[in-house]
Amino acid sequence: MTFHLRPSSLLWATFLALGATALALRIRHPEHGALPLLTAALLVLLALRLISMLLDWRAGRLPPTRLLLPAVLLAEGLGLAMTGASEAATTLRFATAAGLEVLLLVLAMRVLTQSKAQPGLWPEDRIAAAFSAFVPPRAARLMALELVMLGSAIRFLAGGFRTPAPEGFSHHREAALRAILPAIPLMIPGDFLLTSTLLKGTAPWVQWVLHGSSAYGVLWLVGFYATLKARPHQLRDDQLELNLGLMKSVTLPVGHIRSAGPLPTFDDDWARHAHMKGVEKLVAKGNTVLELRLSEPVQVTGLLGPGQPTCRLAVSVDKPSAFLAALGCPCA
Secondary structure: OOOOOOHHHHHHHHHHHHHHHHHHHHHHOOOOOOHHHHHHHHHHHHHHHHHHHHHHHHOOOOOHHHHHHHHHHHHHHHHHHHHOOOHHHHHHHHHHHHHHHHHHHHHHHHHHHHHHHOOOOOHHHHHHHHHOOOOOHHHHHHHHHHHHHHHHHHHHHOOHHHOOOOOOEOOOOOOHHHHHHHHHHHHHHHHHHHHHHHOOOOOHHHHHHHHHHHHHHHHHHHHHHHHHHHOOEEEEOOEEEEEEOEOEEEEEEHHHEEEEEEOOOOOOHHHHHHHHOOOEEEOOOOOEEEEEEEEEEEOOEEOOEEOOOEEEEEEEEOOHHHHHHHHOOOOO
16 A cells, blocks of 8 residues: 655644654753754744645635745744744743634634534634635634634533423433543543642643643543533434534434434443444444444544544444434444
8 A cells, every 4th residue: 555645644643753852851840952943943834834724825726824834933933033032022922823813712712702603514614714814724613613612611500401402313311431420520620630640840831731731631621521412412304413522523314314223232342343344433432322324425524524434433422222212223
């Protein structure tokens, strides 16, 4: 099998590798002599990418707004290289970053406000379409998913857990995540103390980044459960819509389902792994899992967009008998 790597992909891969190396050196050896060379290499790669994007814009293959973020990053990097980490320069960089964040948040809020008057697409799809004017489509989708996930978590913690689930075939009531969430607040103090002990002697900002990532992880789990509850499987007009929160979704005609039924019993994990090969999973752990076999392949939309075509789906559901009865399918 031959793999073709585009020059832009190779450029970004090199940029990320150098950036990770520079970050690791800055954390462990802030005065390392290789840091200026790595910074210069990063700026050169960013300049080359910006030139490539300018050529794509001139050829009509790229909107001009896509040049904004790389140009700002290059300007910030050059400013840091020339002026150093002075207080004024640092303040300016933080102000620029905050301004860009506010711009994207305002854009997202505007899209969400408009989407309420024009239902049809999920909020993350509308936000991703707007963000794609500034960043690549996959990055735009990830940013949109993160915003909707965190927004769902905040609404849920603010009282959304009392809101009844929409009609449909739920798969949040029996999910293992439902049992885990109440115990997470009890684990946070222990995680805080353990992280502080293990990283004693490192820079304070490193410790706070890790504490922040732990808090972010908790919000992410809450947001995933909230979207799992808010987006049950739906059956409308002979169309079956399957969801796994914000993580995955697919819509297919009911007539394309050849059979549906529980997974068979496996003797060991190897047998289960062999059976599940090629199966797209929309499964919340802890629920009953059904396998749907289709007459026509479908593409499940995931974090980065549509996946590979498949004729087999694994779907979790709280009430499998009601789900199978609604489909009217013979059991496999």
